[in-house]
Amino acid sequence: xxxxxxxxxxLVASGVKAGLQLQGFGVDVVGCASQADAALKSxxxxxxxxxLGLPDEDGLHLLARWxxxxxxxxxxxxxxxxxxxxxxEGLQTGADDYLVKPFDLHELAAxxxxxxxxxxxxxxxxxxxGDVKVDLAAGQAIREGSIVDLSRREWAxxxxxxxxxxxxxxxxxxxxSLYGYSLDVESNAVNVHVHHLRRKLGSDMVxxxxxxxxxxxxxxxxxx
Amino acid sequence: xxxxxxxxxxWLCLAxxxxxGGVAAWMFAGMRHELRSVLDDRLIASARMVAGIVHQFKxxxxxxxxxGPMLNVVARDGVACEVSMIRSEVxxxxxxxxxxADAVSDEASGTAARPALIPAxxxxxxxxxxxxxxxxxDFADTASEQAxxxxxxxxxxxxxxAPSFQGPLPLGFSSITKGGKPWRTYVLEEHGVRIATADRIxxxxxxxxxxxxxxxxxxxxxxxxxxxxxxxxVTRGLRPLESLRQELxxxxxxxxxxxxQGRQVKELAPLVQTINHLLQRVHKAIERERRWSDDAAHExxxxxxxxxxxxxxxxxAVANAGSQMVALRDxxxxxxxxxxxxxxxxTAQWQMTRQALEQAGEGVEHLQHTLEQLLLLxxxxxxxxxxxxxxxRAMACGSEPACAWEALEKAWGLAATAIPxxxxxxxxxxxxxxxxxxxxxxxxxxxxxxxxxxxRNLMENALRYGQQASGEPGDSAVLLGLRHxxxxxxxxxxxxxxxxVNPAGYVEFTVIDHGPGxxxxxxxxxxxxxxxxxxxxxxxxxGLAIVQRIAQCSDGELELLPLxxxxxxxxxxxxQVHNGLAPEAATGLVVRLCLPVKSCAxxxx
Numbered sequence: 001x002x003x004x005x006x007x008x009x010x011l012v013a014s015g016v017k018a019g020l021q022l023q024g025f026g027v028d029v030v031g032c033a034s035q036a037d038a039a040l041k042s043x044x045x046x047x048x049x050x051x052l053g054l055p056d057e058d059g060l061h062l063l064a065r066w067x068x069x070x071x072x073x074x075x076x077x078x079x080x081x082x083x084x085x086x087x088x089e090g091l092q093t094g095a096d097d098y099l100v101k102p103f104d105l106h107e108l109a110a111x112x113x114x115x116x117x118x119x120x121x122x123x124x125x126x127x128x129x130g131d132v133k134v135d136l137a138a139g140q141a142i143r144e145g146s147i148v149d150l151s152r153r154e155w156a157x158x159x160x161x162x163x164x165x166x167x168x169x170x171x172x173x174x175x176x177s178l179y180g181y182s183l184d185v186e187s188n189a190v191n192v193h194v195h196h197l198r199r200k201l202g203s204d205m206v207x208x209x210x211x212x213x214x215x216x217x218x219x220x221x222x223x224x
Numbered sequence: 225x226x227x228x229x230x231x232x233x234x235w236l237c238l239a240x241x242x243x244x245g246g247v248a249a250w251m252f253a254g255m256r257h258e259l260r261s262v263l264d265d266r267l268i269a270s271a272r273m274v275a276g277i278v279h280q281f282k283x284x285x286x287x288x289x290x291x292g293p294m295l296n297v298v299a300r301d302g303v304a305c306e307v308s309m310i311r312s313e314v315x316x317x318x319x320x321x322x323x324x325a326d327a328v329s330d331e332a333s334g335t336a337a338r339p340a341l342i343p344a345x346x347x348x349x350x351x352x353x354x355x356x357x358x359x360x361x362d363f364a365d366t367a368s369e370q371a372x373x374x375x376x377x378x379x380x381x382x383x384x385x386a387p388s389f390q391g392p393l394p395l396g397f398s399s400i401t402k403g404g405k406p407w408r409t410y411v412l413e414e415h416g417v418r419i420a421t422a423d424r425i426x427x428x429x430x431x432x433x434x435x436x437x438x439x440x441x442x443x444x445x446x447x448x449x450x451x452x453x454x455x456x457x458v459t460r461g462l463r464p465l466e467s468l469r470q471e472l473x474x475x476x477x478x479x480x481x482x483x484x485q486g487r488q489v490k491e492l493a494p495l496v497q498t499i500n501h502l503l504q505r506v507h508k509a510i511e512r513e514r515r516w517s518d519d520a521a522h523e524x525x526x527x528x529x530x531x532x533x534x535x536x537x538x539x540x541a542v543a544n545a546g547s548q549m550v551a552l553r554d555x556x557x558x559x560x561x562x563x564x565x566x567x568x569x570x571t572a573q574w575q576m577t578r579q580a581l582e583q584a585g586e587g588v589e590h591l592q593h594t595l596e597q598l599l600l601l602x603x604x605x606x607x608x609x610x611x612x613x614x615x616x617r618a619m620a621c622g623s624e625p626a627c628a629w630e631a632l633e634k635a636w637g638l639a640a641t642a643i644p645x646x647x648x649x650x651x652x653x654x655x656x657x658x659x660x661x662x663x664x665x666x667x668x669x670x671x672x673x674x675x676x677x678x679x680r681n682l683m684e685n686a687l688r689y690g691q692q693a694s695g696e697p698g699d700s701a702v703l704l705g706l707r708h709x710x711x712x713x714x715x716x717x718x719x720x721x722x723x724x725v726n727p728a729g730y731v732e733f734t735v736i737d738h739g740p741g742x743x744x745x746x747x748x749x750x751x752x753x754x755x756x757x758x759x760x761x762x763x764x765x766x767g768l769a770i771v772q773r774i775a776q777c778s779d780g781e782l783e784l785l786p787l788x789x790x791x792x793x794x795x796x797x798x799x800q801v802h803n804g805l806a807p808e809a810a811t812g813l814v815v816r817l818c819l820p821v822k823s824c825a826x827x828x829x
Contacts, residue, residue, distance in 0.1 A: 009526050009529075009530065011527070012526060012533060015529075015532075015533030015536075015537055016533055018533075018534075018541075019536055019540065022540045022541065023540075053522060053526075080522035080525035081521060081522060083518070101525040101529040102525055102529040102533075102588070102592055103529065103532075104536065105536040105537070
């Protein structure tokens with residue numbers, strides 16, 4: 001799951017990035033609004049964590065601009081200002097959730113999960129795909145009653161596919177979700193992870209759409 | 225002098241009295257002079273009339289016995305006339321007409337005894353003939369010489385009751401005291417007869433005073449009337465000032481809009497302008513303070529977030545690493561039998577790291593709690609203390625009035641999760657009406673987040689400090705109560721205090737713990753900022769200060785008192801509260817928070 005973290009304070013950004021990565025998120029950090037714009041144009045993100053106090057543009061202003069441009073990315077706003085009217089203003093501007101600093105990293109992760117779940121149109125955080133039950137909150141995949149051991153990248157791939165069931169995701173999108181901005185990714189790294197996922201969860205878990213990318217298989221049989 | 229009106233009136237009266245007093249004194253002096261002249265003229269005229277009559281009816285023989293019946297006059301009090309025969313040959317002799325004002329008004333006690341002293345009269349001619357011409361050249365003699373000469377005169381007639389004017393009276397006017405009374409006399413000698421007419425000076429003065437009264441009385445009355453008129457006029461004139469005062473006094477504490485009254489009045493416009501400038505400055509200062517607390521929140525929270533996040537990352541990393549296996553060969557003190565790989569979580573370093581991170585996390589939590597409390601207090605301080613009993617000013621945050629029951633339950637939930645074993649220890653008071661719909665509908669004039677924060681502070685304090693060191697968990701129960709009271713009353717107050725009144729009554733929240741409690745002295749200071757009974761204790765010492773401030777903002781009341789004192793006053797069924805322990809063994813703290821009911825809410829009977 002690919003998170004865009006827009007935070008100008010390097011200390012906070014590095015802490016949040018490390019904390020989210022430890023909880024299975026792929027995180028890219030930008031320090032200002034212009035970089036955030038550039039990142040959104042160049043890469044695919046599943047969710048954005050936006051700090052309101054940015055050096056070049058007010059966070060709420062940036063968010064309002066995004067919403068005017070039709071960007072539907074779920075946005076969780078982080079702020080140090082906790083007055084009720086500011087929260088209301090933030091939510092009315094288009095934020096999907098609101099967290100006041102200092103926050104708990106687990107809470108942040110849980111809220112991001114909830115945002116993604118709502119964005120995918122689900123109400124619970126586990127998915128049944130044939131004989132596989134995926135518990136996103138616990139980070140577990142259970143096949144035929146036993147827990148399947150998945151690596152961090154494999155989890156990120158599964159999450160990315162689950163985030164957009166039925167939609168074909170390109171190789172670049174999946175690579176962004178798995179690795180973020182890392183430039184030294186092998187060209188067939190995504191394919192390798194797809195192969196591992198198929199081996200662990202069944203070959204029909206991921207469908208290949210030739211020339212385009214991959215999508216979640218068995219989606220017709222999946223239930224929430 | 226505090227009243228501008230009184231001040232103006234005093235100045236006006238002073239000016240009026242001084243000016244009109246001066247005028248009156250001037251008039252009075254002129255009038256007195258004129259009156260004395262007139263009265264002196266009357267003396268002269270009387271003397272001359274008597275002289276004429278005496279001359280006309282003078283008997284041929286000049287023996288005094290013949291005069292008796294002729295001048296037997298009874299005069300009114302204060303006026304006297306005496307006619308006497310001059311035996312001496314020495315006479316003053318007028319030689320010409322001297323009917324001028326100088327002669328009349330001249331005092332005989334002066335040096336000039338001019339011929340004019342004897343006024344011209346129809347009686348003059350015969351008398352002039354009797355005057356010896358040889359003495360005619362002595363006109364320039366002094367009056368004292370002339371006065372000395374007629375000492376051998378014989379009184380022919382005198383007004384009844386009048387004293388004798390025999391003696392060294394000079395011709396013309398003089399003042400003497402006879403019979404204990406001051407007299408103004410005029411002496412005329414004609415045709416061998418000396419006539420002295422006299423007025424009592426005190427009667428004259430009485431006349432003058434009478435005149436003065438007739439002048440002063442209308443003046444005083446007019447002054448009084450003009451004071452009333454001035455009072456009315458000044459009151460009317462000061463009406464714009466009064467309306468300005470009224471506008472300012474009716475202004476709510478948080479209102480800093482410009483003052484409208486008095487702008488059109490030339491004298492008031494600069495004052496109103498100054499007030500508006502002052503309001504503007506105050507508004508800016510409050511804004512600055514609000515912005516400051518926001519900025520402070522931002523500046524403090526951001527680094528705190530960084531610390532907290534990194535501590536959590538480290539905790540997560542340590543937890544993840546704990547499951548990894550490590551060979552303990554390198555561990556100091558490890559023997560050969562320990563060479564087999566074991567989880568890292570069993571190593572001493574890992575334990576130390578985990579504990580250190582846990583403590584760092586606790587420190588960060590404490591810091592965060594203190595910071596939140598400080599910011600809340602700073603925001604509450606920015607709000608003016610309410611003046612009206614409804615406490616609507618405390619609603620400046622723009623939130624809806626809080627439902628007391630919901631807030632209590634919410635705070636209950638928060639406190640129960642924040643403090644270990646909290647959910648086991650929190651209970652309702654024995655007589656709490658749990659299903660009373662009216663209680664559940666009560667709304668108080670405090671925003672919901674503030675009320676929840678206040679109640680949570682009270683409950684967490686009770687849970688944290690209300691635990692007996694060696695008691696059963698049941699003894700450490702924290703009891704909560706909610707009820708409606710018609711008016712504020714201090715349970716533990718020694719002195720009756722003036723309490724604010726809210727027509728809709730008050731909601732009383734009661735939080736009772738059974739811990740060591742506080743003494744009455746401690747209760748009095750416990751709401752001070754940064755007060756802690758034990759400095760090493762958890763907490764920032766701001767919780768009760770915040771509750772106190774919330775109570776002040778909404779015109780409510782916070783009271784802390786020892787449990788024993790509360791029970792004495794309350795007569796509460798003791799065994800129900802305290803599980804049958806003796807009353808004197810009861811320790812604990814009772815905190816009562818009373819907040820005004822929002823008037824629009826449904827009221828219980």
